[in-house]
Amino acid sequence: MLVYPPDIETKLEVEDLRKSIQKHCATEAAANTVAKAQPFRKFELLQKHLHQTKEMIAALSADQRPSVNGFVDLLPFVNKVKTGGTFLTADSLSVLKSALTSMYEWSQFLKKRNQEYPELSKLALGFISDRELADEIESKIDEKGEVRENATPELAALRRKRFGAESKVRKVVQSVLERSKKSEFTEDDGTVTIRGGRLVIPVKAEYKRKLPGFVHDESSTGQTVFMEPTEVLDLNNEVRELQYEERREEIRILTRIADEIRSRISDLEKGGDFILKIDFIKAKALYANEFEAIVPNASKQSALRIVAGKHPLLWKKNSEVGKDTVPLDSELDGQNRLVLISGPNAGGKSVALKTVGLLQYAFQSGF
Numbered sequence: 001m002l003v004y005p006p007d008i009e010t011k012l013e014v015e016d017l018r019k020s021i022q023k024h025c026a027t028e029a030a031a032n033t034v035a036k037a038q039p040f041r042k043f044e045l046l047q048k049h050l051h052q053t054k055e056m057i058a059a060l061s062a063d064q065r066p067s068v069n070g071f072v073d074l075l076p077f078v079n080k081v082k083t084g085g086t087f088l089t090a091d092s093l094s095v096l097k098s099a100l101t102s103m104y105e106w107s108q109f110l111k112k113r114n115q116e117y118p119e120l121s122k123l124a125l126g127f128i129s130d131r132e133l134a135d136e137i138e139s140k141i142d143e144k145g146e147v148r149e150n151a152t153p154e155l156a157a158l159r160r161k162r163f164g165a166e167s168k169v170r171k172v173v174q175s176v177l178e179r180s181k182k183s184e185f186t187e188d189d190g191t192v193t194i195r196g197g198r199l200v201i202p203v204k205a206e207y208k209r210k211l212p213g214f215v216h217d218e219s220s221t222g223q224t225v226f227m228e229p230t231e232v233l234d235l236n237n238e239v240r241e242l243q244y245e246e247r248r249e250e251i252r253i254l255t256r257i258a259d260e261i262r263s264r265i266s267d268l269e270k271g272g273d274f275i276l277k278i279d280f281i282k283a284k285a286l287y288a289n290e291f292e293a294i295v296p297n298a299s300k301q302s303a304l305r306i307v308a309g310k311h312p313l314l315w316k317k318n319s320e321v322g323k324d325t326v327p328l329d330s331e332l333d334g335q336n337r338l339v340l341i342s343g344p345n346a347g348g349k350s351v352a353l354k355t356v357g358l359l360q361y362a363f364q365s366g367f
Contacts, residue, residue, distance in 0.1 A: 011354075012354055013354075014358065014362075017313060018034050018035055018037070020287060021283050021284060021287045021367065022035070023283075024287055024290075025283045026071035026279050027072065027275075027276055027279050029279075030071075030280040031283075034280065037365045037366065037367070039364035039365050040364060040365070043300055045366075048119055049366030050363075050366060051118075052120055052123075053288065053367075055116070056117075056120060056278075056281045056284070057295070059110075060282070062116075065109060067105075068282050068286075070098045070099065071102055071275055071278070072096070072099035072102070073099075073272065073275070074268055075272045077099075078265060081262055082262065084262070087251065088254065088257070089254070090147050090254065091145030091146075093140075093145075093257060094137075094142075094144075094145035096137065097138060100129075100133055102275060103271045104134065106274075106275070107124040107127075107274065111124050120281070123277055128264075129267070129271050133261065140257060151250075154249050155253065158242060158245050159246060161242055162243060165242055169232050169235045173201060173229065173232055176211075176232070180203060183207075183210070184204075185204060185211055186203055187202070187224075195226045197240065198228050198236045200217070200226040202219075203224065203225050204224060204225075205218070205223050208227065212229065213227040213229040213230050214230075214233070216228055284367055291312050291315065293312075298363075301333070301334070302333065303331075304331065304356075304360065305330075305331045306329060306355075306356065308327040308328075309327060309328055309329070309330065309355055309356070309359050310325045310327050311354060312358065314355075328356075330356050
């Protein structure tokens with residue numbers, strides 16, 4: 001199909017229309033699809049995309065339809081664990097769980113309603129989507145994106161030991177702090193703090209040799225140093241070692257989940273592509289609802305018929321200030337292929353031409 005003139009998108013402000021649709025995209029990949037959309041050359045492809053948008057408009061108002069807020073691009077997560085031994089962080093798994101839930105809910109919703117949404121339901125075919133992987137992540141990762149304490153018995157035991165050791169350290173450090181205050185080595189308002197992951201107390205610089213311990217830091221003025229009392233050195237080392245053990249157990253848990261993801265790579269890649277397509281179509285449908293638009297009928301005939309059409313960008317601008325946008329009617333066919341527009345300056349000639357041009361361009365692009 002010939003697009004003329006070459007700068008037609010600039011003249012019609014197509015980029016601004018794309019940006020309005022992209023605002024409804026949850027994923028960057030869907031937004032990129034909007035950015036790259038061009039007028040279709042094949043009638044059948046155009047029909048398919050228009051039907052998808054029409055079905056999505058209906059689906060968005062259907063009872064029990066899944067949420068449109070959980071769309072996440074699965075592919076970056078999947079790509080990170082393709083190599084054996086790699087794993088995702090706990091917070092990444094929390095995001096992935098949300099994406100898997102959306103994939104499952106939307107695929108099931110469309111498959112069960114394939115008569116109502118025939119074009120959309122076709123997108124949900126060719127991959128397996130179940131709740132098993134999402135449930136596995138849920139059992140190991142909490143809503144804060146952290147590994148659950150009860151993810152394994154080993155992790156639960158290590159955390160109990162670490163909490164006990166940390167409590168013992170705090171008690172000893174607090175006792176040293178009180179003695180340091182009584183000896184006036186520390187200001188009365190001094191408190192236990194953390195430096196380098198170890199509990200320390202503030203000590204006046206001139207007394208740092210009076211208190212047995214190790215200096216980990218000093219204040220910006222140099223008048224205060226932060227010391228780890230010798231009494232807690234071994235206890236702090238124990239805490240640090242328990243932290244290392246705990247982290248190693250967490251990595252074992254994350255690695256096992258990554259192995260589960262890796263075993264489903266093919267289905268997850270196809271399901272991820274499904275989510276991106278649904279996000280793209282959803283964005284078009286939401287914009288159509290915002291613009292109060294309808295999906296037009298397509299015909300192979302050389303004809304154009306617009307009834308009460310409005311320039312979408314002008315409509316948006318006017319709506320924001322409470323101003324009406326004057327609609328227009330336009331009709332062209334094989335017998336009447338030209339339109340002559342005349343009138344005074346600022347009479348709406350350019351707006352009329354741009355309205356027809358932008359609506360036709362958006363229509364042929366599947367918007």
